[in-house]
Amino acid sequence: MEETRKKRIFSGIQPTNTPHLGNYLGALRNWHRLQEEYDCAYSIVDLHSITVRQDPVKLRAQIKESYALLLAMGIDPDKSIVFVQGHNPAHAQLSWILSCYTQFGELSRMTQFKDKSQKHPENINAGLFTYPVLMAADILLYQADLVPVGIDQKQHLELTRNIAERFNNLYGETFIVPEPYITKSVEKIMSLADPAKKMSKSDENPNATVTVLDDRDTIMRKFRRAVTDSGCEVRRGEGKEGIENLMSVYGAVTEKTFEEIEKEFEGKGYGDFKAAVGEAVADSLLPMREEYKRIIADKAYLERCMKEGAEKAFAASRRTLRKVNKKVGFIDL
Ligand code: ATP
Numbered sequence: 001m002e003e004t005r006k007k008r009i010f011s012g013i014q015p016t017n018t019p020h021l022g023n024y025l026g027a028l029r030n031w032h033r034l035q036e037e038y039d040c041a042y043s044i045v046d047l048h049s050i051t052v053r054q055d056p057v058k059l060r061a062q063i064k065e066s067y068a069l070l071l072a073m074g075i076d077p078d079k080s081i082v083f084v085q086g087h088n089p090a091h092a093q094l095s096w097i098l099s100c101y102t103q104f105g106e107l108s109r110m111t112q113f114k115d116k117s118q119k120h121p122e123n124i125n126a127g128l129f130t131y132p133v134l135m136a137a138d139i140l141l142y143q144a145d146l147v148p149v150g151i152d153q154k155q156h157l158e159l160t161r162n163i164a165e166r167f168n169n170l171y172g173e174t175f176i177v178p179e180p181y182i183t184k185s186v187e188k189i190m191s192l193a194d195p196a197k198k199m200s201k202s203d204e205n206p207n208a209t210v211t212v213l214d215d216r217d218t219i220m221r222k223f224r225r226a227v228t229d230s231g232c233e234v235r236r237g238e239g240k241e242g243i244e245n246l247m248s249v250y251g252a253v254t255e256k257t258f259e260e261i262e263k264e265f266e267g268k269g270y271g272d273f274k275a276a277v278g279e280a281v282a283d284s285l286l287p288m289r290e291e292y293k294r295i296i297a298d299k300a301y302l303e304r305c306m307k308e309g310a311e312k313a314f315a316a317s318r319r320t321l322r323k324v325n326k327k328v329g330f331i332d333l
Pocket residue numbers: 012013014015016022023024025026027028148149150151152153186187188189190198199200201202203
C-alpha cells in the first residue's frame with residue numbers, strides 16, 4: 001500500500017537583525033509546534049536579505065545567530081530540514097525560471113516593494129523588485145502545502161499561488177499550490193514606540209522592538225516605556241491601540257483571552273499591567289535564551305547542522321528542479 005505523504009511546510013526568515021516578538025509570536029513559535037505533524041523545511045534566507053544593503057561581517061554573524069536561534073527554539077534538525085537558503089543553489093536557479101513566468105505588473109503591485117523602495121530610495125535594486133519570485137521559488141521547490149508566516153507576507157503567498165497555477169496550466173501539474181498558515185490571534189504585533197506601525201527588525205528605534213535575546217531588565221524597561229494612552233483602564237477600544245497591542249502580547253504568551261486579561265487587571269493601572277506583560281514575556285523567552293547561548297558557543301555542532309541541512313535541502317528540491325527543467329525544454333544531462 002502506498003504510504004500517505006505527510007503534508008509539507010516551508011518557511012523562511014531573513015538574517016537581518018535579531019528576531020523580535022512579532023517574528024516570534026507571529027511566525028517562529030509556530031514553526032516549532034508544527035514539526036510533529038508535518039514534514040518541515042525552514043530556511044535562513046540570506047539571498048533575500050541582500051536586497052537591502054548589509055554589512056558583510058554583521059551578516060555572516062547574523063546568519064549563524066539566526067540558525068542557532070531556530071535550534072534554540074526547539075526546531076530539531078533531525079526532524080526538520082533547517083538550512084541556509086544560499087547553500088542550496090536550486091533556489092536561485094528556479095527563481096530565474098519563475099521570473100520568466102511572472103509579470104512586471106504583478107511585482108509592481110507588491111506593497112513590501114513599495115514600502116522598501118520608499119525606505120531606501122537610494123537603492124531600489126532589481127533584487128528588491130524580484131524578491132517575491134525568489135520567495136515563490138523557495139516554497140515551490142519543496143512542494144510545500146502550507147506556509148506559516150505573518151499576515152504581512154500574505155500578498156507574497158498569493159503571488160506564489162498565481163505563479164504556481166500559471167505554470168501548472170501551461171505545462172501540466174508541476175507544483176503544489178500552497179496555502180498560507182497565519183495565526184489569527186497574533187496576526188501583527190505592533191511597535192512599542194508607535195502602535196500604528198508594525199514591530200519591525202529594521203526599525204531604528206531600539207525601544208520599538210523587544211528581541212528574543214533581550215535580557216529581563218531590558219524587556220522590563222522596554223515594556224515600561226511602551227507608548228499607550230492617557231487613560232488607565234486595561235481594555236480594548238478607540239484610541240487604545242497601544243494597550244490592545246500589549247494585551248495581544250500578554251495573551252499570546254499566557255494563552256489568556258482578551259476578556260480574561262480585562263478581568264485580571266480590573267481596577268489596576270497601566271504600570272501594573274506593563275510590569276506583568278514584561279514578566280510574562282521575559283519568563284517565556286528565558287529557556288530559549290539559555291539554549292541559544294549553549295548552541296552558539298558550539299561552533300562544530302552548528303557547522304555540522306548547517307552542512308547536513310544544506311545536503312537535505314538539496315536532495316529534497318532536486319526532483320522539482322529536474323521536473324521544471326524538463327517541462328520548459330532544457331536538456332537534462
Ligand atoms: P523587516 O521589517 O526588516 O522587513 P521583519 O521584521 O518583517 O523584517 P522578516 O524576517 O521579514 O522580519 O519576517 C519573519 C517572519 O515574521 C515573517 O513570517 C513575517 O510575516 C513575521 N513578522 C514580521 N513582523 C511581524 C509582526 N510585527 N507581527 C507578526 N509577525 C511578523
